[in-house]
Amino acid sequence: MPNLKELSAKKVRLTGGHRMCAGCGAPMVVNWVLKALKDDERAVIANATGCLEVSTCLYPYTAWKDSWIHTAFENAAATGSGAEAAYRALKRKGVIDGKYKFIAFGGDGGTYDIGIQSLSGAMERGHDLLYVCYDNGAYMNTGIQRSSATPMGADTTTSPAGKVKPGKQQYRKDLTEVMVSHHIPYVAQTVPAIPGTQYMFDLYNKAEKAFSIEGPKFMNVLTPCPRGWRCDTATELEVIKAAVDTCFWPLYEVENGVYKINYIPKEKKPITEWLKPQGRFRHLFKPENEHIIKMIQEEVDRRWERLLHLANVK
Numbered sequence: 001m002p003n004l005k006e007l008s009a010k011k012v013r014l015t016g017g018h019r020m021c022a023g024c025g026a027p028m029v030v031n032w033v034l035k036a037l038k039d040d041e042r043a044v045i046a047n048a049t050g051c052l053e054v055s056t057c058l059y060p061y062t063a064w065k066d067s068w069i070h071t072a073f074e075n076a077a078a079t080g081s082g083a084e085a086a087y088r089a090l091k092r093k094g095v096i097d098g099k100y101k102f103i104a105f106g107g108d109g110g111t112y113d114i115g116i117q118s119l120s121g122a123m124e125r126g127h128d129l130l131y132v133c134y135d136n137g138a139y140m141n142t143g144i145q146r147s148s149a150t151p152m153g154a155d156t157t158t159s160p161a162g163k164v165k166p167g168k169q170q171y172r173k174d175l176t177e178v179m180v181s182h183h184i185p186y187v188a189q190t191v192p193a194i195p196g197t198q199y200m201f202d203l204y205n206k207a208e209k210a211f212s213i214e215g216p217k218f219m220n221v222l223t224p225c226p227r228g229w230r231c232d233t234a235t236e237l238e239v240i241k242a243a244v245d246t247c248f249w250p251l252y253e254v255e256n257g258v259y260k261i262n263y264i265p266k267e268k269k270p271i272t273e274w275l276k277p278q279g280r281f282r283h284l285f286k287p288e289n290e291h292i293i294k295m296i297q298e299e300v301d302r303r304w305e306r307l308l309h310l311a312n313v314k
Helices: 004-009 026-035 051-056 076-092 108-113 116-125 175-180 202-212 233-245 279-285 287-310
Strands: 041-047 067-070 099-107 130-135 186-190 217-222 252-255 258-261
Touching: 026 051, 026 099, 026 130, 026 202, 041 051, 041 076, 051 099, 067 076, 076 099, 076 116, 076 130, 099 108, 108 116, 108 130, 108 175, 116 130, 116 175, 130 202, 175 186, 175 217, 186 202, 202 217, 202 252, 258 287, 279 287
Parallel strands: 041 067, 041 099, 099 130, 130 217, 186 217
Antiparallel strands: 186 252, 252 258
16 A cells, blocks of 8 residues: 555546536546556556546546546446446457456446446446445536435425425435445445545545456445535535545445455544535424434434444454
């Protein structure tokens, strides 16, 4: 594992000057994943339609230094797996050489919802592909509509909080566990690098491990979106930290069916610490909605206890 100084010296594969929003977590996620590639490894990247795609490839410019393919919302995994299959065929014929890694990036809308069929198919067919979902919990680039990753109670443009309904009424889909059920070699859940935490390099370590494993891999990364979360850009990593410390977003990995929790908080914090800094949950703190916070807390506790059991943590 390289130290921070060594990681800083590694070449940047997603350049600055792209059009992502100030404070967006997606480019940070991409850069840390790509840092885990070895210098002699080339990447072929499929990118689903979304914030990352539309903001990094404004014609005639591109922020990507590796081979990069823009795909539709629904088929990033199919595109990536097709490129990987073509690579294997060309390599067998001896017409291509070098080390290549195949990666697909998609937001939660293009992964949890629209793209889940192509993702499931690519994982089931066993392609040597790493799929990375940057999960910011809504369709942010098209106007902050709810997705199946949106947390319960969130105020979005298609699940507005008002007199009739108090925001989204369903719990978020647990896509990490859906991917575990595909019985693929590696599934991980993580967050961007947060300085000063024990898990600062969690994203890098998991990406590095994923690249070392042959076959289909999936990583789910909770990624801040100040616009959709309505939080202070300067403190957004503190919000992510609260997601981990409340166990709303546990850090864990499942390698060949074996669960491992990478970080267990010494003191599990109440879910209110994750909800309070975000404007999209502000209405939940009105007296008439406090029962929703209780429901969210119970669901977080239930999922956390299940995870502890699966990881055999006493």
